[in-house]
Structures are given as structure tokens and as C-alpha cells.
Amino acid sequence: MLKTMLSAVTRGAKRHATRLVALGLAAGVAAVAGVASVGTAEAHGEKSQAAFLRMRTLGWYDMKWSKKVVNVNEEFEITGKLRIMNAWPVAVRTPETAFLNVGEPGPVAVRKVAIVGGQFQPRSLALEVGKEYEFRIVLKARREGRWHIHSQLSVETGGPIPGPGEWIEIKGSMNDFRNPVTLLNGTTIDLETYGIGEIYMWHLLWFILGFAWLFYWFSQKGFVGRFLWVASGRGEELIGPNEIRIGVGALVGVLLVVGITWGWAAAKYPNTIPLQAGNLKNIVPIADTDAPIKIKYEGGDYKVPGRELAATYTITNNAKEPIRIGEFITAGLRFLNPDVYTQKVDYPDYILADKGLLLSDNTPIGPGETRKITITAKDARWDIERLSGLSYDVDSSFAGILFFFTPSGTRYHQEVSGFVLPTFISG
Numbered sequence: 001m002l003k004t005m006l007s008a009v010t011r012g013a014k015r016h017a018t019r020l021v022a023l024g025l026a027a028g029v030a031a032v033a034g035v036a037s038v039g040t041a042e043a044h045g046e047k048s049q050a051a052f053l054r055m056r057t058l059g060w061y062d063m064k065w066s067k068k069v070v071n072v073n074e075e076f077e078i079t080g081k082l083r084i085m086n087a088w089p090v091a092v093r094t095p096e097t098a099f100l101n102v103g104e105p106g107p108v109a110v111r112k113v114a115i116v117g118g119q120f121q122p123r124s125l126a127l128e129v130g131k132e133y134e135f136r137i138v139l140k141a142r143r144e145g146r147w148h149i150h151s152q153l154s155v156e157t158g159g160p161i162p163g164p165g166e167w168i169e170i171k172g173s174m175n176d177f178r179n180p181v182t183l184l185n186g187t188t189i190d191l192e193t194y195g196i197g198e199i200y201m202w203h204l205l206w207f208i209l210g211f212a213w214l215f216y217w218f219s220q221k222g223f224v225g226r227f228l229w230v231a232s233g234r235g236e237e238l239i240g241p242n243e244i245r246i247g248v249g250a251l252v253g254v255l256l257v258v259g260i261t262w263g264w265a266a267a268k269y270p271n272t273i274p275l276q277a278g279n280l281k282n283i284v285p286i287a288d289t290d291a292p293i294k295i296k297y298e299g300g301d302y303k304v305p306g307r308e309l310a311a312t313y314t315i316t317n318n319a320k321e322p323i324r325i326g327e328f329i330t331a332g333l334r335f336l337n338p339d340v341y342t343q344k345v346d347y348p349d350y351i352l353a354d355k356g357l358l359l360s361d362n363t364p365i366g367p368g369e370t371r372k373i374t375i376t377a378k379d380a381r382w383d384i385e386r387l388s389g390l391s392y393d394v395d396s397s398f399a400g401i402l403f404f405f406t407p408s409g410t411r412y413h414q415e416v417s418g419f420v421l422p423t424f425i426s427g
């Protein structure tokens, strides 16, 4: 009986193994194909999110990286403004629990400070749809190399949504990196190395114990053997005095180690506070972002071969000055009207279409005037940034921010969004 079962199990295991190998091969091929289609090994996933998610959730603008070349230990800042878009998709929960972070390839720079709405924000934030927030992130360079560093907002259920990224060159050596902080008791420690010996010790200890535990039970007839004993109704016989001794011994041993070392740690560090969690509310938004401009979306289409989004709006200028449409920004990708932006803009080139905005009528809209204008955002970066994926979304909609400029230098902006019809034929 046992023998028949054993051979059945072996056959099953063989089939299973064959399937696993096939799956592994498929995954491997897929991974290689994925890397090949990305083209460079430098990308770190910022383009992998759905187009609608990147366009309709967050509007990052006025982004600045204070330095692009720094030494290890040197601090630099990412500053900007963040609009929580009205077009926020239903697929993602609104950012009532969100965390402002940076997206970088590992801890190449440590995040020292995050300021949102003028206040230090060390925890999760509750941000409101339709509001805009000014932010500042202070980073300290840690690992030498050339790294792409993004602002990023992690949203509960939506995951991390990266903003625009910039290449930062860090010079020097990580061996020189220091991260001193003064504790509440007045002593200064280096966070980079603080308690590192204990961290290694604990990992090693539990690794050895865990491995010994697994090894012991595996050596006792192995997993399949024990399974067969249980399956044939002889499970009770598996647990003899030796098994009980080992089980109780391990339990008592682990509890003793935890208890004794907890007492030792509590004596060594009498004043501790728990890791701080919780959600900060009432974050101060930017006051009065409403433009004296009324915009009605009349419709638009996205031409897949031409990589252009043409959207028609009826725009009423209620400002006292004439206005010109100078910029459209979506998912951090900036389309500039070269007639308005006559000078070079300091912004990462991969997301700057500096001649990408074309208007059906480029003359300024006078005060009180209403005009119907088709605004075309055209650039290969739609494809490179994989935003043209909007044509394949179940809800082909775009969202972005339009910027208007007056002769006296005032800048207004307004969110625009709507459905677009994808077009797959050129011309």
C-alpha cells in the first residue's frame, strides 16, 4: 500500500517538476524579452504604470533639482508642486493615506526631510483631490554613481506613483558616508552604522536556528516520508518522546533567548519611543489656484501613428490681460509652445517636448474674449514614455494641466481632462 502511494507521489512529483521547469523557462524568456524591449538597464519601472494612472492621478509641476552633481555626504533638494487631479480614476483610492518619497535605484541618497504645505511631514499624509501642494524633499548623497532620482507619492491601493526624474551624479565614495543624528537624550549617533553589529548578530542567530530546525525535521524521514505516514493513518506514531523533547526544547529556548535579550535591551536603552506611524491631516494646500479662465472641453483624439493628442477647447478669458497658452503638462511630460517659451528650459530632456505644443490659433486671447482652440501636443515622447497606452485603456481618457501667460508675466493654470478617440490611421 505504502509502496503504491510512494510511486504515485513520485510520478506526481515528476510531472510537477516538469511543469515547474517549463514555467521557469517561460518566466526567464519573458524577463529577457522585457529587458530587451526596455532597451537600457537604467529604467527602473517608472514607465510600467498604466498611462491613465500617471496622467490622471498626479500633476507634478515647477519641479527643480537643486544640484545635479554632488559629493557623497552633500545635501540636495527636490522641490515642486503637486496637484491631486480632479480626474483621479475610480480604480485607485483617493490619497487619504499617501506618503511623499523619492524613487531611486536603492538607497543611493537618503531622505532627510520632507516638507509639504510648509510643514515637516515625517508620516503619511491625507491629500485632497482638486488641491495643490508645495513640497520640498532634502536628500543626502550616499552612494557614488549616476542615478535617476524621482519624486514619488505612494498612495494606499495605488502603490508608488513616480513623478519626473533627473540624473544626479554622486561623486566620492560610499565608505565616507556619514549620517549623524542627535538623539533626544543629547548623544549623537551615526545612523549608517548604529547597531549594525547587533543587526548582523540577530540575523545570523535566527538564520542558524531556523536552518537547524528545518534540517532536523527534514532528516527525520523527510517531508514526503512523513506525509506518507500521515496519509496512511499512522500520523500519531510520528510523534515520539524525542520529537516532543525537541519541540518543547526549541519553544523554551526561543522564548528564553527573546526574554533574556529583551530584558538586556530594555536595561541598555531605558528611553525608547516606538516607530512613529499615523496619518497627518489638514495639510495646507496652495491658496487660490483658480485661474480667471473658463475652459470647456469639446473633444479630442489621439493619433497613434503621429503620436499627437489634439484636443479642442472653448476658452473664455476673464482676466484683465490677454492670455497665451504656453504649456501642457501631463504625467510630468511637458509640451511647450515655442512662441511663448523662447528660452531654453531647465528640465530633464527625456520628458521635455520643448516645441511640442501647437495651437490652431496662436494669437493671444483678449480679456473677455471666448475662443475655440485646438491644442495639439505632439512628440515621440508620448511613445517613449509609454503614455500612448491611453489608446488601449478601457477608459481612453487623458488629463493634464494647461498653463496660460499674460504680458505682465502672470501665469495661470487649469486642469483639463476628457475622453479621447484613438485613431490608428495616419494623416
Ligand SMILES: [Cu+2]
Binding pocket: 043, 044, 046, 148, 149, 150, 165
Ligand atoms: Cu527614473
